Amino acid sequence: MSNTHAGRVAVVTGAGRGIGRAIARLLGERGASLVLVDRVEPAETAELIGGDCVSVVADVSSDEDWGKIAKAAVDNFGRGDIVVNNAGILPLVHIDEMTIDDWRTVFKINLESHFLSAKHFIPLMRQNKWGRFVNISSNSIGVPQQGLSHYMASKMGVIGFVRGLANDLGGDGITVNAVLPSITNTPATAVVPDEFKREVWMQQAIKRFADPEDIAGPVVFLTSDDAAFMTGQAVVVDGGMYKIS
Template sequence: MNDSRLSHEGRVAIVTGAARGIGQAIAVKLAAHGARLVLVDIEEAQETARMIGDESLVATGDVTSAADWARIDTMVQERFGQTDIVVNNAGIGSNKRIDELDFEQWKRTFSINLDSHFLSAKQFVPQMRRNNWGRFVNISSNSIGIAIPGMSHYMASKMGVIGFVRGLANDVADSGITVNAVLPAITNTRLTQDMPEEVKRQTWQQQAIKRFAEPSDIAGAVCFLSSDDAAFITGQAVPVDGGQYKIS
């Protein structure tokens, strides 16, 4: 048990897609709670490292590559000795109706949004088991529960995240490892910058809290789920969406 006043003191957390957007906000939040951060992105996450302002490790790599996960693991071992928390946040999403969607885009979406979660589990579950402690927080999307055209590939991959979370949670619960999904609302990042303002507004107006989410709105739930306090929560899909997604 971690008895520090800072909930994440002594923990090492990998956040993917940490160069900007939701991943950047998550990394900043975890660092503020005492975690040492590994900033994984296909782009250099220097801006995030500057925001954190201490000993974070910038680990540039492609989350769809098993070789890159192994290389990142080696870097983390050398720098921090262990990995306690993995936040699988890197993701892509393009708006394409089935008429225009091709198989390459389908596969690319699944590779970044879901295969990466499998690869991270294969890489880090063994050492988490040895430590008898671990956290995976995997970013899905609340879009799985609302009607937006052109999202079949994205929704399928994000539903897949929830399926993987539920399954993995059962496999690792005996080692003090929890696995949960966070489902953000439509959020103000580069991912949504090309979406027409009217579509954005129509989407967030369906929320109980009627405003466009900022990346920092999502980070708090990830921080909690990756803490000791969430030790009895696993296999769950947690909407962080201002009250849009209805359980029915």
């Protein structure tokens, strides 16, 4: 396995399972030291990675908790180079039933957390003139699915924030990109009916659900030196559901 991330310190939110676990595991295999963040102790992920990792139980919508995450990176590894904002929620709520609290909760976790990560980690990245933010959006922004207006709005906001932050940090050796996965085989999607899965597959060039590892590869590439000239981009990883037009 390539040692592309040796000496780097990476924060992965939502690292306890699914896509976050796959990203953290691949970063670890590439030589990175890991700060694993989740709402509950990500013990299984830490066990899989083994060596250089530390776990932080945190609410990613909390400014105070992001301070705790940054402190863990510095106290344990002396630096903070990479942040993968993977944590998110996907509550299905029709607009007629949605409350203002429903709306605000989705935005706090799916979008505001990305701003908080930048607030706390940009100073650490600037110290070394090198940094990577990869923020997970979703290909759902282009899919005709009901009950996701708040989710789609937050994930479209991720793309706008990525573009704006890339402009701000372009001269600092820090890149900022978004990855837009399709529905992926995770514990969260295990309850999705087979009929709906087939409907998704029929819109893709690759006729299967994504596995977490399918998403981890592009994310890890964007955190590497190989992607040094890519910033402000929205990279769609959805088996060919989006069509070139």
